[in-house]
Amino acid sequence: MQKATRAIGVCCVLALTISNLAVTAMAAPATERYLHVKVDDGSKGESVNVNLPLSMAAAILPTVNKGTLHNGHVTIGATDFNGVDVRAILEAVRTAPDNEFVSVKEKDQDVRVAKSNGNLIVHVLDKSKDGEKVDVIIPMKVVDALFSTAKENELDVAAAVRALSDAGDAVLVTVQDATEHVRIWIDSHSSAE
Amino acid sequence: MVLLGKVALGIAGTALAGLGLICSEGMIEVNVVEKQPEAHHVYVLAPAMLVPITMHFIPNRKLGRAASEIKPWMPTIRAALEQLRASEDVTLVEVREPGQHVLVAKSGGSVVVDVTDNDDIVHISTPIRAIESTVEQIAAASSDTRD
Numbered sequence: 001m002q003k004a005t006r007a008i009g010v011c012c013v014l015a016l017t018i019s020n021l022a023v024t025a026m027a028a029p030a031t032e033r034y035l036h037v038k039v040d041d042g043s044k045g046e047s048v049n050v051n052l053p054l055s056m057a058a059a060i061l062p063t064v065n066k067g068t069l070h071n072g073h074v075t076i077g078a079t080d081f082n083g084v085d086v087r088a089i090l091e092a093v094r095t096a097p098d099n100e101f102v103s104v105k106e107k108d109q110d111v112r113v114a115k116s117n118g119n120l121i122v123h124v125l126d127k128s129k130d131g132e133k134v135d136v137i138i139p140m141k142v143v144d145a146l147f148s149t150a151k152e153n154e155l156d157v158a159a160a161v162r163a164l165s166d167a168g169d170a171v172l173v174t175v176q177d178a179t180e181h182v183r184i185w186i187d188s189h190s191s192a193e
Numbered sequence: 194m195v196l197l198g199k200v201a202l203g204i205a206g207t208a209l210a211g212l213g214l215i216c217s218e219g220m221i222e223v224n225v226v227e228k229q230p231e232a233h234h235v236y237v238l239a240p241a242m243l244v245p246i247t248m249h250f251i252p253n254r255k256l257g258r259a260a261s262e263i264k265p266w267m268p269t270i271r272a273a274l275e276q277l278r279a280s281e282d283v284t285l286v287e288v289r290e291p292g293q294h295v296l297v298a299k300s301g302g303s304v305v306v307d308v309t310d311n312d313d314i315v316h317i318s319t320p321i322r323a324i325e326s327t328v329e330q331i332a333a334a335s336s337d338t339r340d
Contacts, residue, residue, distance in 0.1 A: 032280060032281060034283070044290070044291075045289075045290065045291045046288075046289065046290045046291075047287075047288070047289045048286075048287070048288050048289075049284065049286070049287040049288075050285070050286050051283055051284055051285060051286075052285070053276065053280045053283065055276055055279075055280070056272075056273060056276035056277065056280065059272040059273070059275070059276045060269055060272050060273050060276070063268040063269040063271075063272045064269055065265075190281060190282065190283040190284070191283070191284055192284075192287075
């Protein structure tokens with residue numbers, strides 16, 4: 001009898017502990033993610049910092065119905081893709097192993113498109129314009145989300161933002177020329193510093 | 194004498210409760226300092242609840258244009274303010290130029306705008322709840338503005 005009582009007591013304590021843990025886990029707020037944009041113009045001594053909570057962007061986008069943006073989707077004209085089946089290309093890129101897909105070296109410009117560690121990487125070096133260098137690194141999950149809409153002529157920006165929220169800390173875009181430096185990245189810090 | 198004391202206590206309690214109610218939505222703070230030789234300094238600290246109350250006294254026809262322009266954007270404004278209220282303190286926008294600094298931030302339950310340039314220093318802090326109720330009132334005015 002004493003053993004049974006003790007066993008019931010242990011079970012009760014365990015159940016309480018587990019339920020407490022579950023409640024704590026449910027109540028703990030998910031870490032907020034931020035999209036940061038930083039523009040520095042060294043020649044003019046100007047700088048612009050924008051820090052946007054991704055949850056805010058995800059909540060706002062579906063409410064905007066203006067121009068080509070409707071319910072978080074951007075409508076693209078048929079001419080924007082010049083007849084190229086972007087979905088088919090992305091599907092091919094997604095299933096392909098990590099590789100360099102495009103590498104163009106010209107007198108004034110270098111272009112490189114590659115897939116590496118689940119990211120789509122675009123690198124452009126313009127040697128003619130103050131050595132402007134552009135690096136774009138987009139997680140493939142975000143690209144997938146962008147094209148996840150059923151309609152051929154739409155991009156699902158809201159889904160892409162949600163996918164960005166789930167992605168790890170990452171520098172998405174850097175543009176560097178002789179005077180200007182632009183950086184777009186996501187992390188869990190509310191400030192750009 | 195005891196009765197007088199009770200009455201005084203009642204009045205003081207009512208005044209205190211009224212003050213608490215008026216300040217419940219926070220305070221709007223405006224601070225403007227001119228950097229001129231004859232420097233002017235304007236400082237206003239007012240209960241945020243006064244803004245929506247004041248809005249009731251503005252005739253709807255005066256708000257007609259603002260109301261019709263703001264109404265299509267109400268779902269967006271509501272979503273933005275709701276998320277802003279829920280988010281932690283954050284500097285939303287910061288612009289630095291030679292001689293000028295602009296900062297828009299969420300601090301506590303308020304939206305704070307700080308502008309510093311060669312001529313002035315401006316600081317405005319407005320509770321998000323006051324912004325919400327004021328914007329809702331402006332939008333609501335649109336249905337009654339056909340006079």
